[in-house]
Amino acid sequence: MIALVTGGASSGKSAFAEKLACSLADTRTYLATMRDDCDEARSRIVRHQRLRQGLGFGTVECPDSLRPACAKGWHGGVALLEDLGNLCSNALFPPCGRASADDVLARLDAELSMLQTAFEHVVVVTVEAGCAADGTHASTADWLRVVGALGCALAERSDVVVEVACGIPCVIKGRLSWT
Amino acid sequence: MMLVTGGIASGKRTYVRALGYANEQMDGCLDAPCPVLLDLDELLRAGDLDERDWERLLCKEVVVCHEVGMGVVPMDAADRAWRERVGATCARLAREASEVVRVVCGIPVFLKR
Numbered sequence: 438m439i440a441l442v443t444g445g446a447s448s449g450k451s452a453f454a455e456k457l458a459c460s461l462a463d464t465r466t467y468l469a470t471m472r473d474d475c476d477e478a479r480s481r482i483v484r485h486q487r488l489r490q491g492l493g494f495g496t497v498e499c500p501d502s503l504r505p506a507c508a509k510g511w512h513g514g515v516a517l518l519e520d521l522g523n524l525c526s527n528a529l530f531p532p533c534g535r536a537s538a539d540d541v542l543a544r545l546d547a548e549l550s551m552l553q554t555a556f557e558h559v560v561v562v563t564v565e566a567g568c569a570a571d572g573t574h575a576s577t578a579d580w581l582r583v584v585g586a587l588g589c590a591l592a593e594r595s596d597v598v599v600e601v602a603c604g605i606p607c608v609i610k611g612r613l614s615w616t
Numbered sequence: 617m618m619l620v621t622g623g624i625a626s627g628k629r630t631y632v633r634a635l636g637y638a639n640e641q642m643d644g645c646l647d648a649p650c651p652v653l654l655d656l657d658e659l660l661r662a663g664d665l666d667e668r669d670w671e672r673l674l675c676k677e678v679v680v681c682h683e684v685g686m687g688v689v690p691m692d693a694a695d696r697a698w699r700e701r702v703g704a705t706c707a708r709l710a711r712e713a714s715e716v717v718r719v720v721c722g723i724p725v726f727l728k729r
Contacts, residue, residue: 443721445686565720567623569687570699578624585625589722592627600720609723 438596439553440560442606443588449604454517454562455489457599457613461558464514467494468506470523485519501527503548507555516556521563521591525583530576538579545583546590563588565600618715620680621706627722628680629654637678646672656681656709660701674712681706683718 438461442454458465467489473479494517497506501524506516518524528541552559567581592598597611606613622628632642632652642652646659646669653676659665665673673679685703690696710716716728 441721565623567625568683570684570690570695571687581624589627592721592723598721598723609720609725
């Protein structure tokens with residue numbers, strides 16, 4: 438199955454997505470997207486590592502592309518991608534230069550589809566970021582458009598879409614037997 | 617009248633098309649003879665709507681507006697005033713609307729039906 442988990446910053450998306458992933462399969466792969474290029478990122482990475490400690494996830498580093506997760510063919514089990522916002526930032530704003538929003542959108546859309554050829558279940562965490570009055574800067578506007586469009590495309594292909602607010606999951610598409 | 621709200625690139629327009637409206641039936645201008653008004657938030661940049669604008673707004677079948685009030689408070693005073701106009705206008709419009717939909721990742725979440 439494909440599941441998409443959305444919500445605001447620190448709304449409990451990760452904890453819910455991990456619980457969901459664990460309920461789906463015993464073979465668990467975490468697709469990590471954060472670059473460890475500053476102290477803030479490193480402390481965030483450690484917080485998330487602690488969150489999923491003991492849950493039996495193997496980790497594949499996917500900071501700007503999902504290809505590393507699909508390279509070895511069929512893994513089976515569940516993949517948890519966390520998160521789409523980071524992946525889009527890293528893909529749009531590489532250390533040198535700037536990528537085209539249309540290119541990134543097409544590439545990541547194709548790579549997200551590819552995940553299904555490597556895993557039985559895919560859980561993707563995205564972020565509700567476009568509900569603010571700050572989309573006027575060109576780079577911000579590009580990022581919002583790419584994250585938004587990928588969220589819509591993925592939601593259409595998903596069996597279940599969940600919006601988390603204050604740690605409470607609201608199923609907005611499909612059904613989860615245990616929520 | 618149906619109010620459709622949601623974030624940037626959340627799928628609002630695609631949802632309105634799925635209701636059966638063509639692109640030609642959507643316009644961002646109140647005077648356009650179109651059943652769908654787009655970008656209510658942009659209309660509010662200049663200031664509040666007057667009563668004549670309200671009458672025309674309520675004649676629309678669908679009104680689409682960006683959700684702009686869920687981020688940080690804007691640095692600029694004019695942006696803060698605009699953001700509040702958008703919120704207050706949507707709240708007033710929602711009272712008049714028969715249906716209010718918030719689109720999340722392309723999925724219509726009904727707030728009023």
